Amino acid sequence: MNQMKLRERLLEEFSQEDLERVGKIFERYRGKPGALIPVLEEVQAVTGYLPDLLQEWIAVGMNVPMARVFGVVTFYSFFSRVPKGRHQIKVCLGTACYVRGAGKILERLESELGVKEGSVTPDRKFSLQSLRCVGACVLAPVMMVGEDTYGQVQPEKVKEILATY
C-alpha cells in the first residue's frame, strides 16, 4: 500500500494529532540502533494499540522491514494488536496470587464481563488480561483496573469492584 493510502486508512481509526505525535517519535529515534522496541512502546502509549496497518506505518517510518515489526510486536506481551478497553483489567497469575486463588478471580471476571481473557467488551469499556506477577505478592491475589490496585480480592468482590467504574 502506498503511503498516502496507508495514512488515509489510519485516519479512520486515529486522529490527525495522534499520527503527528507518532511521526515525532520516529524522528527522535530514527537511525538509533536498537530503537524499535522503545518506538513501539511510545507509539502504543499514544494510540493504545498496534493494529497491523499501524505496524506498516512504523515499518515505513523507521525504515525497517514490516516482518521485523510484526515479529517484535507479536513476541512481547506488552504490545497489543487489538484495542484495549477504557479500563484495563489485569489479573495477576503469578505464583503467589495463583496459590491464593487468582484463577478463580479471573474466571469470575470472565463470567461477569462475558468476555474471555485477552479480549475487550463490545462497548470497549473493559478489557481483560492476565499477567505474570506485578511484584505485589504481599497483596495476593491482586487485580488491577487501570492504575488502581486491588489486593486480597475475593471472587465475591469482583462485581462490586466493577460497579465502581
Place this chain on the structure above:
Amino acid sequence: MILKFEKRGGEMERLNPRTLTEMAEKIAPSLAVRFSDEVKPGEPAEQYHLLVCGAPGCHATRSLQVMERLRQEITLRNIREKALVVETGCNGFCAKGPVMTVYPGGVFYQYLRPDDAVEIIEEHILKGAPVERLMYKDQATGRPIPKMKDIPFFSLQKTIALRHRGLIDPEKIEDYIGRGGYQAAAKALTEMTPEDIIRELKASGLRGRGGAGFPTGMKWEFASKSEGPIKYVCCNADEGDPGAFMDRSVMEADPHAVLEGMIIAAKAIGAHHGYIYCRAEYPLALRRLSIAMDQAKALGLLGEDILRTGFHLDLEIYQGAGAFVCGEETALMTSIEGKRGIPRPRPPFPAQKGLWGKPTVLNNVETYANVPQIIANGGLWYASLGTEKSKGTKVFSLTGNVNNVGLVEVPMGTPLSTVVLEIGGGIKGGKKFKAAQLGGPSGGCIPAQHMDVGLDFESVTAAGAIMGSGGLIVMDEDACMVDVARFFMDFCKDESCGKCTPCREGTKRMLQVLERITKGHGKQGDIELLEELASFVKDASLCGLGQTAPNPVLSTLRYFRSEYEAHIGEQRCPAGVCTALVHYEIDPEKCKACGMCKKKCPVDAIEGAPKVVHKIIQEKCIRCGTCYEVCPKKFSAILRT
C-alpha cells in the same frame, strides 16, 4: 534541616572525591537521628524522623494517604522543624503495611490508617509517648514490641543489599551520599586498578544473584581480558520469576547502590556505556532509577569525567516489553538490540561477544547492590558471612501462605525453617507447612522433611530446587502439587520463545500430560512419560529456560509422587484443588440451614430455605468451593471428597 545541592552560578557543582566526602560529612549529622536508638521515656526528642514505607505494597494499602495526613497534622501544629516525614523504599515487612518507623528509637508502627496520624503526632512526637496500640505484637504473648530491631522478623536478618531499606529517601541523592554513598566508586576510580577491583570481588566470593550463581569476579575478569575499545556493562532488572520482587525493592529503595555497583563494574572491565534492562511492569522502579540517574549526572557521578577522574560512563534505562525469556542473558542483549528476545548458543559468552558483538558484563540488580559494600569494606569482610562456597547474604521475597509476607535478607546457609517459621512467623491460619517453592518456574519444591536445609546454592540444589533469584513461596496443606507443577509448566509453555524444538514442543507436551492428570483423565504410564520428556527437554534445550523448565515437575515427582498416583489411579485430588476431581455435598445432619452457602453460590446451585436443610444441585455445581469456604466453622456441613 535539609541540605540542598551546593550550587555555583546556577550550575550544580560537579563533585570530586574530596568534595564528595565534604558533602557527606555535612549531610551525615542531619541523618544521625535515623540511627539513634536512644529514647528517654516520656521525654520527647528534639527532632523526629518519620519513615513511611513507599513501596507498592504499602501504597496499595494507602500509605500515601497516611503520609499526607501526617504532613497535614505537622503543618497544622507548626512543628515542621521537629518532625520530618520521609517516604522510603520497601521496609520489608509488607504483611503489616502500611508501616512506619519513627526515629530516634526506631519504633515500628503497623497497619496504619490516615486517622492514626493525629495520635502519633500528639502522643509520640509531642509527648514522647509511643502509641502502643499501633505497635507490632509478639505472636506468642500478644505484648507489644516497640522497637523494630527487637521484632523477630527484623532481628534475624542481616542486611547488605538492603542496608538502606526504610532508612533513606530513594529520590534524594543527598541521603545516599550522607550514608557514605559513592565513596566506594571514588575509591575504585582513584585508588584501584581494574585488577585490584577484580581481586577484591574474587576474595569476596560474590556469586551472581540472578539465579545461576556464577562467580562475579571471574565474570568481570573474563570481560576485562577481552580485547576491544568498546565494552558494555549491563544490569539485568528483568525480574520475571512470578512471586519474586527482590530486585524491584532494591531499585525502589536504594537505586544509587545499583548505579554505584555498575560504575565499579565499568571501571573493572573498561566499559563506558551501559544499560539497565528493567521490566515495564515496574513503573515505580523505572521512575526512581531515572531520578537517581539524573541526580547522579548533575553531581558529576555519572556521565563524563566522573568525580573528575577522567573516567566516563553513560547509562541508559531500557524498558522491557514483557517477555520472561529476556531474563536470560543472551536474550536480554538481543532485546536491547531491538529484536525478538531470543537466546543464542554460548559460547561465545557475553564476556567475549555480548551486546552488539562487544564484550559485555551482565549482572543482576542485587549483585550490583552488593558491590559498593564489598569495595568499601573489603572482600574478606563479605566472605566472612555465609557458607564455605556461598558467601554473603541473599535476599528472598517471602510470599504465599506465610504470616509475615515480606522481603528478607539473611546470611547464606540460614535454614529454611528459620526463614519460614521464625522470620516468616509460621503458616497462615495455623495450617501445616507443605512445601516451599524456590527459584520460580526453573526451581523446585522443598518439602517439610527437608525444612532444615540451609539456603545456599549447594544445599538447595541438592534438595532438588534451585536458589534462583530468591522467590520463596510457602505452600500449606491446601496446595495440590500436581496443580503447582501444571501452573509452572503452563508458564514455561507460554514464555518459551519458540526458537529450539525441545523447549517449544517439550513444554507443550508436558503441559498436555499434566492437564490430563489434573482433569482426571490421567493414564497409567503418564508419570513415566513425564519423566522421559523432562530429561529430554532438560538435556536438549538451548537456554536456561528450557533446561530448567522440567524442574518443578521433577521435584514434585520426587517428593509428592503419591499425589500424582492418587490423581491417576484413584481419580482423586488429595488437596481438593483440581476441580474436575472434587465433589461437594451438604451433610444433612450438620446443615443448620443458615443460608450462607446459598447466598454466596455464584451459580445458584444450592437449593433450600430457612429451616430447610440445603442441598447442592450437582448438575449446576461448578465446584468452585465457595460453599466449602463460607460454611461457618462450627457447622462444617459441606463435605469435600
